Amino acid sequence: MARREEARHRPGGRTPLDRATVLAAAVAMADAEGTAGVSMRRLADRLGFAVMALYNHVRSKDELLALMVDAVAAEVPPPDPGLPPMAAVRAHALDTRAAFVRHPWAPPLWLESLPGPERVDHMEALLAVLARSGLDPETAHHGFHAVNNHVIGYTLQEQAxxxxxxxxxxxxxxxxxxxxxxxxxxxxxxxxxxxxxxxxSSFELVLDLILDGLVRRG
Amino acid sequence: MARREEARHRPGGRTPLDRATVLAAAVAMADAEGTAGVSMRRLADRLGFAVMALYNHVRSKDELLALMVDAVAAEVPPPDPGLPPMAAVRAHALDTRAAFVRHPWAPPLWLESLPGPERVDHMEALLAVLARSGLDPETAHHGFHAVNNHVIGYTLQEQAxxxxxxxxxxxxxxxxxxxxxxxxxxxxxxxxxxxxxxxxSSFELVLDLILDGLVRRG
DNA sequence: AGGGTGCAGCGTACGCTGTACGTTGTCAAG
DNA sequence: CTTGACAACGTACAGCGTACGCTGCACCCT
Known part of the structure; x- marks a missing residue:
């Protein structure tokens, strides 16, 4: 019963792989060596398993990369509901940027893969704050993109x-x-x-310039 | 003498490869199938040469990719000196975006490779317009990034x-x-x-928001 | 006219990649 | 005790970028 919870493992061997372990190792590897350094073989080696063992937990390398960027999205804390809306937008942008700085390989993948569940939460959160900001809906729509583009574009450019x-x-x-x-x-x-x-300072300065522009637009 | 100008070629064969031909074929291939579709082998096949022939004209695939993005930069016309500075900045941003729309594979490479000569011209041109815009130097510095980030970030996000x-x-x-x-x-x-x-319309709208913000900042 | 030199094109080969497929060994359930 | 599921694995294949060495033509110099 308690054993049921325990991952089943062969007696002679170590505990078997699972999806979360593979994902964590891949993120660690990308943090250390960039996306280019992550290959299925090297990843398996580091985990002490054969290559094809990974494919029992991950459909393909593409799926793994998508999971990785979603894991980065999960690191961004939700906007603080106690803050005034535009201040919350600002903080959310800084938090997102911080996650990208921790994981410099993430922004390019963020753009190339369809949003996974964590990233959808990230979107919904930003849209929600904008919705209660008093901006008219069209400005809010553009503001979503303006902020996102700034965060991703700036970080991408800088880390390139x-x-x-x-x-x-x-x-x-x-x-x-x-x-x-x-x-x-x-x-x-x-x-x-x-x-x-x-x-x-340039990142925040341009961010403020954008936020001011949105507010002035109404 | 006139013959001297003519590329030397072997009598039985076609005219030999040259760097510009390789580059043009690579750009055409990327336009049609994206960066992922461009491999040295496929490129050589399409040109009717063996793979290793390409390496007589290009040091490596990385160099080829860098040349490709520089070729895109070369397509952006220089800012119109007749326009008021901020209008010229705006037009330059639109022209750059247009080049990216024609070559959707370019923005990611733009960020990953060091600027080649054409791209340096592109930078210098934008900086020059900003310098005569009346913005104070620090605002001009930030404006350079704000505009670039918007153009690249927006296009990247959209085309992803x-x-x-x-x-x-x-x-x-x-x-x-x-x-x-x-x-x-x-x-x-x-x-x-x-x-x-x-x-x-969102692209231009956010661009104007940024430009207004810069002007107001002085 | 003849020999030398440089260089474009090419074939081969190496080490790397992602992953399809089939086998094996171990567990839990019947 | 049997059976079925499933994780781990070994092998194999097609594709990649490119180092290396060979070949033969076109030119320059004698």
């Missing part, structure tokens, strides 16, 4: 330069070497403004 | 649902089937607003 994690400086250096300050002074200056480190 | 080209309806149907109107009424309603067709 910085992933895998530590070669940011290398990539910037390679890039700068390919651009002449004579013919493209503004581009070079722009990159140097980033090296000055004001990147982080 | 619609690519390959014709199965938009299918994907929407599959998605709607997975969402209950009881538990997620706002999500379902939001999707139906899209089916009503106001998607296209």
């Amino acid at each position: 330069m910085a992933f895998p994690a530590d070669d940011l400086a290398d990539r910037v250096a390679v890039f700068l070497a390919s651009v002449s300050a004579d013919t493209h002074p503004l581009t070079v200056a722009h990159v140097h403004e980033h090296l000055g480190g004001r990147t982080e | 649902m619609a690519f390959p080209a014709d199965d938009l309806a299918d994907r929407v149907a599959v998605f709607l089937a997975s969402v209950s109107a009881d538990t997620h009424p706002l999500t379902v309603a939001h999707v139906h607003e899209h089916l009503g067709g106001r998607t296209e």
Whole structure:
């Protein structure tokens, strides 16, 4: 009876795989090495099982990737109902961004796979806050996209330069070497403004600009 | 002498490959079947050459992909110097979006590869317009990102649902089937607003909202 | 005119990928 | 004790990117 709860396992072997274990290992692997580093074989190796054992728990690699991004969506806390609506939208955007920063491989997949259940909850939550914000329905509709696009677009753009994690400086250096300050002074200056480190505040600043615009529109 | 200009070719065979031909074929192939459909083997087959012949003109597949996105950047016309600055920014954003609509496979690559020469021109052009817009330098810096993120983020998000080209309806149907109107009424309603067709105007509307916000900020 | 050189095209081969299929061993239920 | 379900596994296949070495043509220099 209590045994029933216990996963059944063969006596000689370790406890069998299950879906959640596979998913967790895949997320960990992607966090460490990016999406490109995740292959079914490497994943199975790390878990100590044969490749095809994974397919007893996951229909295909595509399904696994979809589960992974849904797991990231699940990490975003629901909007705080105690906050004024637009403040809740703002906080929700920051929380979403934080999840993307923890899992830099997620934004591209987020765009490519259809939303799973967790992501639908994420959508519904944002739409609900917008609905009680006093914005007229059409503005709310556009606001949903404006906020989402900003969060995803910004994070994507930023991490394209910085992933895998530590070669940011290398990539910037390679890039700068390919651009002449004579013919493209503004581009070079722009990159140097980033090296000055004001990147982080830019996300919130543009977000506020969008939110203000929505509110003013009514 | 005139012969010198003529590409040298072997008498029995067709004119040899060159970099531009490979690039053009790759772009055409991606337009038709998406990035996933482009493999070096298939590309070589279509050109009537052996696989390894391609590598005489392109260092690697990654380089080829980078060239492809740079080719898309080259399609964006430079901002019209006759326009008032912010109107030119707006037009440039629309032109960039148009190029992405013609080549739906481009936005993800745009984010993943370092900018090539054409894309650097694209950056410099936008920065130049912003520089003569009267915005203060910090606002201009943020405006560059705000506009870029909107263009890329919006197009990416939109085409994630619609690519390959014709199965938009299918994907929407599959998605709607997975969402209950009881538990997620706002999500379902939001999707139906899209089916009503106001998607296209949303891009420009949010763009204007961002541009207004920048101008007001000074 | 003849020899040398460089380079485009090519064939082969390697290591990697996702996954279809069939077998095996162990459990729980009848 | 038998039976059925099912997780794990081994094998195999088609496809990928690309390193390497060979071949033969077109040119340049003598």
